[in-house]
Amino acid sequence: MTTPAAINASLRGDNALPLRPTSQVMQLERLGAMHQSRLSFMRILIRRIMRERWQIAPAHFELDDQGYGTVVYEVRTPHDLFSFVLFSDYLSPEERNDRVIATQWDLTMALVAGSVEPEYLEQLRQNVPKQEAGRVDARVLVLSRANRSARNFDTVVEQLSAGRQPDVAQIARVGYLYRTTAVYGSGKLGMADWEKVSSHFPDFARPFSAEMFVCWMLRNFSLLQAEHIARHRAPETFRSMEPEIKRYFGIGNSTGLGMAPYLINHPQLINRWVEMRELALARVRTLGQLDDRRRLDLRELIDRCTSHMQDTVTEDPWQSDNNRQVLKDLEALHNRVTAGLESWDQLLRWSEGHCSLQGQELLVSILLELYPELVEDLEDYMSAEEYLDLDPLMPVRELQQVIEQRYDWTLQIDFGADGARETFWYRSEEKMEPRLGSASCDEGREKQMALGVAYAVRKCYDQLCEYVQQHPDHTTARFMVARPKLRGIVRRIQSMNRCVYGDIQANLLDRDVLPMHLLRAKLAFFGVSKFDPRSRLWVRNTMFQGAPLMEEIGRTFNDDWFMPLAPQR
Incomplete structure (x- = not known):
């Protein structure tokens, strides 16, 4: 199998464009400006399901007239048999709560x-x-739960029972019937860990594939349940939902700080995700043929993104400002393309001088959409073994140079400035979920999580410089004997030096750090859309909007649900 390095090497001819520099790509604000793409995990999963024609059918269906009960779907893949188990229970309005402190939900699910x-x-x-x-035991791969949309579910049931179709304008405002509040996997609560899933179940051996599948199945069940209730409520007038409206429903998601530490604690995996996206972009810039059809497709995609962004509703002022700026960027891109275009590289460089970060990164996603033949094979390389090892024989002078070259951004941060070390991350005792504390008003800093990579590198560098002055010919092993508490950060520095992109370049201890950028980056890799921040610490979004339906497996599939648009009525 061709390695990512070999793929990258194929682009390294005299006329090949280099990958975008680390100093540009790994900025926290740019990572937080990314959008879904052909390499997002939802897109990868749906391509696999549709092309391999997975067989999914109910093996146990026991729902009463109100939609409460138990459903088990059997999922036959090319390699295995799985079961998607779902429990639907009554939940009073007073008990409905999307926060992690909730103890009851409308739906709970497991992939087995x-x-x-x-x-x-x-x-x-x-x-x-x-x-x-x-x-649960290790037969369970994923555990999840979800609540009905208070703004949509009952209204849609009423409309269907009366023989009407759901209001498309309302779906554009709230694009789902259910919103999941947690999707657990990788060994939590006794489930199968990632090593077992990746080695024993090839159908779900790609990152977050099983978790995304559960969300897609939830989306399909939400549509089935709404029709089931409406049919029993008024069998004489009930009318099924039209397929194009069904596809426009996604599944809602609420994501909080729990996602943020993952990006810091899995640096080699995040590096791989970014590397494959940047490699895809480099392929397009270098190998993507620019002809009249591609120009037309580009304009259509820009127009589609414009309509999609116009349909995105948020009450958050910060996100609203971002969305308005992206719409301006899209208009500017449309005008630039209409005026003439010589190369994709020219357009990308133009965007860097005329568009916001979100506009620039949306253009990247659009370009990847134009060339599936240059992009999709990279989905096989989205996994990476997370292994940070120590090189004890590295001379301390070389270690010093690694920090000065690869971690120069940490040396530019003034950690003595007011607020530079005010934020600390900790894990709550009650729910074991990450939280943010402020050193100026909160206690517990001594129990903080080790997410301040930039500060740890700087402390290591300062002590290393002193050591090098005294022992310039020593190895890292001798330095570790003298400074054993630095072993963890030295291991990370040496290991990430072998990566193309490395660590996220940000001081996560700063008073003004915006965790939303971390959440947004990971969610973009998942493939979500329509970000709606509810605070600086958690965000609502929509998953699988526009994706094929379960009943469409086996039909012609073109993977054309990027930035879906409301059906015309």
Whole structure:
């Protein structure tokens, strides 16, 4: 199998364009400006399902007239058999809560290896609805829960029962019937860990593939349940939802700080995600043929993105300003393309001087959309083994040079400035979820999580410089004996020096750090859209809007649901 390095080398001819520099790509604000693309995990998953024609059918369907009960779908893939188990329970309005402190939900779900026999189904019934309070075994790959949309679900049921179609304008405002508040995997609560999933279940061996599949199945069930309730409420007048309207429904998601530490604690994996996206862009800039058809496709995609952004609703002033700026960027891009275009490189360089970061990164996603033949094979390289090892034989002078070259950005931060070390990250005892504290008003800094990579590098560098002056010929091993507390950060520095992109370039301890950028970056890799921040610490968004439906498996599939538009009525 061709390695990413070999793929990259294929671009390194005399006329090949280099990858965008680390100092540009790994800025926190730019990472937080990314959008979904052909390499987002939802897109990768749907391509696999549709092209391999997975067989998904209910093996157990027990819902009452109000949509409460138990449903089990059997999922036959090219390699295995899985079961998607779902429990639907009544939830009073007073108990509905999207925060992590909630203890009850409208729906709870699990993705399980193999078929589910009655005894095991009962075991799941006793534990899955409890979520964190329950316990599951290693047959479970993913655990999740979701709540109905207060603004959409009942209204859609009423419309269908009366023989009307859902209001498209309302779907544009709230593009889902259910919103998931957590999707757990990778060994939590007794589930199968990532090593087992990636080595034993090839259908879900790509990052977050099983988690994304559960969200897609939830989206399909939400549509089925709404029709089920409406049909039983008024069988004489009920009318099924039209397919194009069904596709416009996604699944909602609420994401908080729990995602943020992942990007810091898995630097080699994040490096790989960024590397593949940048390699795809380099391929387009170098190999992408620019002809009349591509120009037309580009204008159509710019117009589509414009309509999609106009349909995005948020009450957050910061996000509203961003969306308005992106619309200005898209208008400017449209005018620039209409005026004439010589190369993709020319357009990208023009955008860097005339568009916001979000406009620039949206253009990257658009360009990747134009060339599936140059992009999609890179989906096979989105995984990376996270292994930070120490090189004890590296001379301390070389270690010093690595920091000065690869971590020069940390040396430019004044950690003695007011507010530069005010924020600390900790994990709550009650829910074991990440939280932000302020050193000026909160206690507990001594229990902070080790997410201040920039400050740790700077402390290491300062002590290393002193050591080099005294022992210029020593190795890293001798330095570690003298400074054993620095072992972790030295291991990270040496290991990330082998990566193309490395660490996110930001001081996460700064008073004004915006965790939303971290959330946005990871969600963009997932493939979500329509970001709606509810504070600087959590965001609502929409998943799988425009994606194919479960009943469309086996039909012609063109993977053309990037930035979906409202169906015309």
